[in-house]
Amino acid sequence: MNIISLLLIACIAVLHFYILWMEMFAWTTVGKKTFKGYPAEYFEKTKVLAANQGLYNGFLAAGLIWSLIITDVFWATNVALFFLVCVTIAGLYGGYSSSKRIIFVQTIPALITIITIYFL
16 A cells, blocks of 8 residues: 555544443543533433444554554455445445534545545
8 A cells, every 4th residue: 555545544544433432431422522512411411322432433543453464455445445435435334323523533534545545
């Protein structure tokens, strides 16, 4: 993979580790500031659900980091593409079901990274 793709994958992984932290450990503080459209009482009631979502974001991040340390280029590329497609699908669903902003934060960067893998 090219250096641009590798850097983008690393950035997306860091983003998903941040989302893990926010959803698992800072849902009632940072989560409340991030998702301003929801009532304040929503966050305490959904703390456990958000933590579960955060864990899944951690799996996405871990898969992307894994793709960066695989030495076989073929496997590294395929693992990266798999997890980037997962991020894309999760972002599309999040944009549909929660906040349109998720499409810009998750889906578009993942799609751009997929494009760089194929065309750079």
